[in-house]
Amino acid sequence: MALPLPIPPLRLFEIDDQSWFPAPFRAFVQAGLTFFWEYKAPILQPVSPASLVARTLQTVLGPSITDHTFVDFCSGAGGPTPFIEQEVNKAFKKLSDGGNILVRNGDTGVNGHVNGSGDGGRGGGVDFVMTDIHPHLPEWVKASNKSKNLHYVPSPVDAANAPHDLLSMAGTQEKNKKLFRLFSLAFHHFPDPLATRILHNTLTHSSGFAIFELQGRDLGSIFTILGMFPLLWVGSWYWFWGDWGLLFWTYVVPVVPFVLVFDGVISSLRTRREGEVLELIRECGASLDGWRFETGREVHTWTGGTMNYFIGIKEAGRKKIQ
Template identity: 25%
Template sequence: MSPVSSRRFSLGEICDQPWCPQVIRDAVTDFLQHSTNAWGQYTSLLPTLCYFLQKTKSQRVVDLCAGGGGPWPTLYRTIRRAFGASFRIILTDRYPNHAALRLVSDASCGSIVFREEALDACGLPVDLTGFRTLFGSFHHFSDVQAKRILQDAVDSGNGIGVFEMTNRQAVTVLTMLTAPFFVWLHTPKIRPFRWSRLLLTYLFPLIPLVVMVDGIISCLRSYTITEMTELTASLAGAPYEWEIRELSAPRSPFPLIYLIGTPKPS
């Protein structure tokens, strides 16, 4: 099936807006974290991620736009076995979901920690070093912002990995229309428990609606491999090696696209 559009849309997700109520935003990131780990959506990239972490001799990961924890409750176990108990995963977000991140951190035996303050992926503190990752969030940024994120990784000498599950194919966009069903199905299993989540899912179904709308917008804003390649081609500074590919994803008919950049050996 053909793409809905040959160009990215410039729409903005509801949860990205400052006026979005925190109770809605946290509920949406809770659902995304739960579903991502329940379906193991990013497990197929673990060998690739481990390879590049080893290549860059990274001692920690700095995850940007972590929301409620992303796929790390599943991925960290493999990372911990491969790199030891001292390896750290630091979760950051512009709108951190504190309750969810605290649960993820507590369950990881110290492997996962999070920053409580709001951090913008386009401007990280200079002391926050490590291999940077963005799971299902790169499409939230405009071309200018996306280039700034990649350029900042190059300027700081940190490796970076971008992993996306959405695309602009019509079938992917149409699939998002089924999102409310999965929200209704999975809500009783989501932790931390919140009465507000039940009310806003079943009685006043704002959460299913926002998940569906933001899912559609995310698809329409997704970068293609060609567009990612163009972003990396325009970067300045120290030479970097860029790998941009597709992988199959468990329980998904849609491919996982990744972009990984690492400093070129001197």
């Protein structure tokens, strides 16, 4: 159970965000975060968090998912974007082959199927683009080389002032493709003034966006995050065998598990709830004509971990939200 904490979002600091935190340690921590996006713990997790994000996008957008190019604005060292791209395009391939796509029926968590009938001439898949204000080119090049649908923008991209030609900068500009922005485990990092500017830019210059957080401001999330420490202690020797630096700073001096757990708890306390995001949207001053919003949460770990999402989609002819 979520058991929400009766406190406002707290603007506390995370160690990994600090300029004084050594770059090698940051790389180890980001490697751990990336691993947990892809990992599915036996019994405790029905699917990996990245698969859950992909499934949510498929459910909310439906067939129109192929109308969009998805741009992750805080990709870091790659994060979940390559895994989300894989999951979405696996489903796209099944659809284009006339097969069935596994989706969720609303918020029930029950699996259902949507019959595919070909890709309708929509092209060779759904494109994803990695961006960040501090590009991680070696990791992005390596990831993008594994998929024709995964791209990156090599220059810094500020989510509050994104270039209008962002898709062409990534080499993904296609006729009739819409820009859909992703903020995966990132939006809680932005203080309110910056978050408001990012939302204004997003609502003004895109056709959709999704905020995904793997934690909430609740006891279930904190309990799940605390469980990461013993999990890392037990499993790192197997998961990261050969990465001797990471293993040293996990077992000899446990910097990596400490920072992951500490920052995870702080992330929970910083995470905004649906109404708080909507309030920032109303305050940002952008036109809301045509926009509709969907929110929800999905269990990613049975110990109390939930993925919270806030998705906005711009639809022609829709009345302004009051």
